[in-house]
Amino acid sequence: MSRIVIVVIDGFGIGAMPDADAHRPGDGAADTLGHLLDRHRAATGHPLALPTLEALGLGLVHPHPDLARAPTLPVAAGRAALGYPGADTYAGHQTMMGADFSRVTVARFAGHLDGVAAALRESGHGTDLLGGRPVLVADGCILVHDNLEADPGVNWNVSGRLEDVSFTDVLRVARVVRSVAPVARVIAVAGRTDAPLHTFVREGALGTVGLDTPASGFYRNGGLAVRHLGASLDRARRLPELAVDAAVPVTLVGKAADVLACDAAVCLPSVDTTEVFALTRDALRRAPATALIVSNVQETDLAGHQQDAARYASVLRRTDTGLSTLLPLLSSPGDRLIVTGDHGNDPVIGHACHTREYVPVLIHRPEAARPSTAGSRATHPDHLPPAHTLADVGATAAVALGLRAGALGSGTPLLRPAAGSAGAPR
Structure with a gap:
């Protein structure tokens, strides 16, 4: 026993x-x-x-x-x-x-951006590039991007601001991304910030680009919601x-x-x-x-x-x-x-x-x-x-x-x- x-x-x-x-x-x-x-x-x-x-x-x-x-x-x-x-x-x-x-497959989001965008459009989501950078904007307010908090290319994030969108909507986009992502983990994240999410997008190591999640206020402003969608x-x-x-x-x-x-x-x-x-x-x-x-x-x-x-x-x-x-x-x-x-x-x-x-x-x-x-x-x-x-x-x-x-x-x-x-x- x-x-x-x-x-x-x-x-x-x-x-x-x-x-x-x-x-x-x-x-x-x-x-x-x-x-x-x-x-x-x-x-x-x-x-x-x-x-x-x-x-x-x-x-x-x-x-x-x-x-x-x-x-x-x-x-x-x-x-x-x-x-x-x-x-x-x-x-x-x-x-x-x-x-x-x-x-574990390591892949920067930029190398798979087109395929992810196509999958999102096929699922009825709108997609745009964020100012020509390798970051997708889904449905006008949800960002799909490299995770800057782990080693480059290990994870991707799908991030939404609760002032703009519900976590359910963020998770819906994340599940589509997971269906075509080769990386170990796609992380759906939502929280509260004092400014639009795009103002916190930064360049990371080895050519990655993504949301600076700690700087965004997600971890300190309350309401944080996270779901980890792992590889098969x-x-x-x-x-x-x-x-x-x-x-x-x-x-x-x-x-x-x-x-x-x-x-x-x-x-x-x-x-x-x-x-x-x-x-x-x-x-x-x-x-x-x-x-x-x-x-x-x-x-x-x-x-x-x-x-x-x-x-x-x-x-x-x-x-x-x-x-x-x-x-x-x-x-x-x-x-x-x-x-x-x-x-x-x-x-x-x-x-x-x-x-x-x-x-x-x-x-x-x-x-x-x-x-x-x-x-x-x-x-x-x-x-x-x-x-x-x-x-x-x-x-x-x-x-x-x-x-x-x-x-x-x-x-x-x-x-x-x-x-x-x-x-x-x-």
Whole structure:
């Protein structure tokens, strides 16, 4: 019997991957957590207090002087490479759930503008170019454009201003775009601004052009509505579907409810971090002895996009507090709290895009006698291997739930199941 809670801290990187500079020059210096801790100390004169994350082993995977090196809880701690190209929430979550996203198509919108325009016209939508730039204006007010917050060409956005159009109308256009888009994700976004959307269109990296969403006010003016429309994937080989097929109840909380989009799961969307943890606790209290809960803390990512280190620190403190409230509810052998990220979003790097960084993998194991550090399986079977990817998070959760990890599209379990748990050998 195992209750598995996976908490994804969106945009929580712990240092650039070796190929970060190849994706965006300068990102080889990215370090979301390290820069955040440095900035907080410089601004306040004292370290950022993250006692729960430190107890879970964060200082083991990021040896920053402001983090305690020794975990005080029974954990296994390590870091994960992303396991997919670029740095993207949708691809990150799909990879984490076992989907093979190693071949995500990267395409700038300019190269597909004519085909998208034709599809929209065939569906009854009007289309125009925005001032001769590679941005489509659908129905006079909805922009179709490159996403400037992820690596160039990974995602496209369909954006509308709620003062001009409803989110339903934005979503209708986005679904047509999704039907012909080769990229991993088409994101429908609507919100409120103080000026027309076209005034916030900017040039991005590598020839991309799109809406500067943080500058537009969408993230701060209220009413934000978002829907992630992902590329086709083999859902039968993802962790939520495998769990449901095995009669394991699945709950998706926060942004995970949208990004993972499992029809048979209980979906509890929310953006506010405090509410995300309240919903997670409530789901955990109601859960039977074997269950899967996946929660996403989105506000860290939003703060990174806004390049607001102070806000990021505030959200991370609330996240730390929220994690502390989950631990007493996960005390049975085989229960797992897995804390990780999906990419980086360095709030001081100098741009509002995701950063290609390693992410932490912190696994609380209440049945373990002591904490363990990342190392070789040859020296201790409960140590995390020195190199793994986000796909291994889903595989580890699958085995703990008594599911066959090989049924996933990708991933290798990091830990053996606990004796007496659902996934333990019999």
